[in-house]
Amino acid sequence: MASATFLSTLSLANKNYLLLTPTHACAKGYTNNFRVSNLPSIVVRKEGSVRSQGFVAMQEKGGSTLSDDSRTKTPHVLTVAGSDSGAGAGIQADLKACAARGVYCSTVITALTAQNTIGVQGASNVPEDFVAQQLKSVLSDMQVDVVKTGMLPSVGIVKTLCRTLREYPVHALVVDPVMVSTSGDVLAGPSILSTFREELLPMADIITPNLKEASALLNGMQLETVDDMRSAARLLHNMGPKNVLVKGGDLPDSLDAVDILYNGHNFYELRSPRIRTRNTHGTGCSLASSIAAEVAKGYPMLSAVKVAKRFVETALDYSKEIVIGNGPQGPFDHLLRLKSHSQDCHRQQPFDPSDLFLYAVTDSRMNKRWGRSIVDAVKAAIDGGATIIQLREKDAETKDFLESAKACLRICRLHGVPLLINDRVDVAIACDADGVHVGQSDMPACVARTLLGPEKIIGVSCKTPEQAEQAWVDGADYIGCGGVYPTNTKENNITVGLNGLKTVCMASKLPVVAIGGIGVSNARAVMEIRTPNLKGVAVVSALFDRECVQTETRKLHEVLLGSNIGST
Ligand SMILES: Cc1ncc(COP(=O)(O)OP(=O)(O)O)c(N)n1
Ligand SMILES: Cc1nc(C(=O)O)sc1CCOP(=O)(O)O
């Protein structure tokens, strides 16, 4: 984008600053160390007197100096596009793509569409002057890095955008020349083509036409081969954009998805295996937004395109079986979070502390010794009355562990029993387990919480009131306290005894499960310490270092029921 002198007042923390910079891009860079190093120097002055040059940025009116390292800037994409009521494409797809790629996204809406997975049932343009007002509101205030355009339904709106961008230049402009929706509905008529060619494309850092759009921009040129795409990219580049990405998704007879990127010097053929799915609605919008997001983070164009393409492919692959809508083209899941739920497989329930009642913790060595698979061990424990399972497979290879965890999860879900993974947050995420159990030297619970999200169960091993307090602060759901008795299962484990258990229970704001050397003979004594938040016992060898896991679990279950404590 062209540079221009930019003069603005900035309000920050209720104080006013005056920014005077050689370029708007510079002004935007004042808080971004990474970006500032790539930019011409900033001149920022206190009203009336120049105070700094380079990237020390702001001077408080009559007060102390704020240097740019006091804040860092959040990468920001502004999407100028139409709303899709079905939320597969348009503004909604752009928001999701930017959120998934970790950048802020503001929105200027150019049109409302009534749209679903069948097609576009209606469209209503936003008046030009209101598009202008939205653009000004965002661009005058919010330090936008990259503008990404989608549906621009009238010549007036294209002209308004170009005019406003000249007034408020940004670091980069990504143009997705949307003309026809994936369902074949026209979103921008041919009258717009000449304004695109003459005004918008010359301002663009990249344009991302599909074959139909490239053909329309090139007066109906036939595009049927990769060589045709290269010719089209060259011709489109002659219209002024710095880069052209011709998307070959609709190329006939192609097993791969092939896109051509041309920067005026080199062609890059970007190939990936085609993902067979009906859920492709919004891929164009999402790809362009993802490119904009990577450029906003500061990546060069080739890297931005590669990362964006890989992101969209990953999301398409993740979403290939989700079912939304009855039409031929469903949306995909940018955040890789949507699940299909069938009726016969119980969903994960919210954590219930009474699940800690009979907590079975597996052990790979014991299973091996008794010739059992993890899956058989888990089945038997559940049949015997275990109320929660933890896979503690210290010796398993990651690949095998993951496969076993997936198989155990199916069984646990069928019985409504939560399944937690010991130590391995990565395995828990990969198999979508119900949670993890971590110790004091494992991944901190607060980090696990960030990775796992708010609904997963997190347990933390604690031997002291201070550790119990920290587990609460870190967002854990329960604590495991031990060793109550000496154990051979965990090397060098400190025994805290019944007194230690009681002290921790009394201090803990979280429910507690006791662990260490507990079995049929002493479970009752443990529960009889009678603190309300002691909810049960966690057991390894008394269940799994025995010939019949189911029988031993049943016996322990009876003892615990007999103690009549902790079961509610
Ligand atoms: C329920 C429960 N409580 C404590 C532990 C021990 O966890 P940790 O201290 O991380 O030791 P390892 O199990 O990883 O050896 C547990 N696993 N479960
Ligand atoms: C895994 C574990 N953690 C402990 C702790 O004190 O935190 S004791 C322990 C081993 C428990 O095995 P068993 O039931 O065979 O004694």
Ligand SMILES: [Mg+2]
């Ligand atoms: Mg551990």
